[in-house]
Amino acid sequence: MMAFTFMVTPKEPELIVPAQPTPHEIKALSTLDDQETLRCHYPMIMFYKSKPSMEGLNPVKIIREALAKTLVYYYPYAGRLIEGPDNKFMVDCTAEGVVFVEADASVSIVQLGDTVQPPCRYPELLVSDVPGSDGMLGCPLMLVQVTRFKCGGFVLAIRFNHVISDALGSLQFVTTMSEMAKGAPTPSILPVWKRELLTARHPLHVTHTHPEYEEEGKSIIPSSLNDKNLVRRSFSFGPKEIKAIRKNLPAELHSTSRFDLITACLWRSHTRAIQFDPDDDVRIMCMVNVRGKNCLDLPSGYYGNAIICPAKVSKAKILCESPLSYAIKLVKEARRQATPEYSRSTIDFIATKERPKLTSPWNFIVSDTSKVGFDEVDFGWGNPIYGGTMYGGTFHYIVYAHQRNQKGEDVMVVPMTLPVAVMERFEDELRILLCDLMKNSSSLSPIMVPSKL
Template identity: 50%
Template sequence: MHNQIHCLNYSPYIMASSSSSPLRFSVKRREPQLIVPSKPTPHEIKQLSDIDDQQGLRFHFPFVMFYRSHPSLKREDPVKVIKEALGKALVFYYPFAGRIIEGPRSKLLVDCTGEGILFVEADADVTIDQLGDSIHPPFSYIEEFLHDVPGSSGILGCPLLLIQVTRLACGGFIFAIRLNHTMSDSLGLSKFLNTVGELALGASTPSLLPVWEREILNARNPPRVTCVHHEYEQLTHTETSIVMSLQEHEKNIAHRSFFFGPSELKSIRTHIPPHLQKCSNFEVLASFLWRSRTIALQLDPKEVVRLSVIVNVRGKQGLKVPSGYYGNAFAYPTAISKAGLLCQSPLGYALELVTRLKTQMNEEYIKSVADLLVLKGRPHYTTVWSFLIADVTRVGLGDFDFGWGNSVYGGPIGARPCTSFHVSGFKNSYGEEGILVPILLPLPIMNRFQQELLSNGIQYPRKIAPKL
């Protein structure tokens, strides 16, 4: 892999901003380097859990954080501070400095070689204020601030983390990171980055020590599937799924974010019956988006559609997942419906399906998932007419302090095919805080989706900004 790394020294970039004139800037990057643990670490092989190594998690997941300059730290170099803290953090999280290898029956393992994580140092002649309204998902010029180093994006034998720190002309910086998802979920990554922040601020050890113990989420012996898992049904399907549509219409894809503040949520809640008014905003919004998206797809009424809600299993009934556990600890409980019934029924129908998902998540359910994955060869979750949604508002992706305070925005760069996120930290032009939801769809479907939202009082585009 090392021989495949090349330096991209200069990269001009032009991005159309929200104003009439395009924003022009350039990014200069130095040669990528490997950051290794600052002290010797164990050389051993560790197994990933049976939740970690499923096919649906074998990809790299990017996040980005924007930091303003700090008046009292003008002489400090964020690149130097963060690099040193990363080396110290890898002493505690040393599996991140290793490489994924494949064992018998496609079982993934971490070879703790200490080779290190990949780091790119960069400078951009643009300020955080010039980036302005673009600091929210979808962050369309992420390629400039998280360079895909050639040869670095494989699952096997590649660095497990890629980080680029880009100094900005205003003294602020952008911290972008790409995670091999088989190693951790967003909560697991946040534990690592919290440790980096603590060590950057002078701590000698993390306030929360990392815990491996991946066997907690392994299949039972013998494995036995005891729950219904619509999320892993392997379908023989003659129609084109939404993922196929995205691939076929790659040049005609729309990636937009929709803002849901107090007025938007109030408008949506007028469509649900009194006995469901106690449902959370996440449940209400997930149901509304699923129904609106299905209407926009214009499917045969007999087609079966799915909504998978990504649910964290930490702290769930019967599960003893340690607080320092940084592996993947979630499942995708899934609601299903005929498309025609979902579209023609009131919103309360979809909401009742979604609220039932919470009751499914317990120790038996996640163990049944692990058993199914082992018995069926770690299948990919179902993507045919599926919509996955995750609430990342409580993950704390904007709360990492490397010495410059919290970020202006921290979180996913946008939606993925079939997958969206509820992202917090934004306000509208009235100063009202709300949730931002990025959506990725082929343009004709996106236009119908947007029209459906408009008929329910959801405006696009809306003037939004980070709340900090």
């Protein structure tokens, strides 16, 4: 808990419009963009320390001007969503602008310490609750807040409408802002709309099964999830933990990626903590970027949603009682499904089901933003001390983030949100699992799982 009073004083919000005239047109969205699950807003955040060479320069002014210049190229973001036939969203490029908030904090960045890691402890301070800014139809598609700190550092928080962009698309936008802030005349990567590239085929052709969208039939939501008193924690996985996990796996799994290892540990511990019925089907779902997939032909600069979420299914009892290697194999198999044809089949399946939802208590959905690059966005003050997701998701949707520990080692930060009793069991399950693995590794000593309030 912070031993000081952290206050933020925001000024009146304003609308930032493109710096030059932009086309007034209506743009269609892709089938992936128009999913029910994506009809929401998500914030990304970057913390910047002061820099002697930037002393006297106002980050608010620099970022406000860079935002207006960036909106010339990304002008759909300055528009508003409207509803077309069949409840389908479209973008009316009206150039009405995005919300911008200037604010000042009562403390210095260094006083925040490691609380800059997700999940954010003070979201209502760094992303102002501007009336009318968080809806869908007819509302601004972005909110930007720049909060200056006493030390000369600042925080940039941007809340994006998920219908327009995924995390990589949002990074492309923010990177252009940083380039404009440093005087670039044009973006290094020009934005591309072309949402028809990820629109359902005609005729529709579903060639795979898609358990990620299956609805539960007889299963009853575990009583442990009825508690609305939620708590947030973050868990860190560094080189020491990853080495211990790998060392205790069968030889054929020693080359398993860090993502697969961490996801398997979390999924099994999460399933045990929730205490599903043993016969319930539980799913691991890994968000996979389809940019660069052969035959999809997404050009450089495409900033729409280009993520699919293939799944593998297990009975809860089998997952909980099997060795960790069982969960790892399912995670690997889930990600391997993301072929170009599976991606096309996913898009067609979504169209046949009229926006099915991904979210379900039986789904464990993982999105890895640790390598997206928000921690490398430089507005002139150098890279942020933390850049990435602000919250980390819900009790069944987890967003990984990247951080460096005091030794300078790369660490995967995993924010979790769970009911109080479930969180206590989850921490116990994860601690027991990792401590057992560490004890079995002769060169390593047992550790406690790092977590923070």
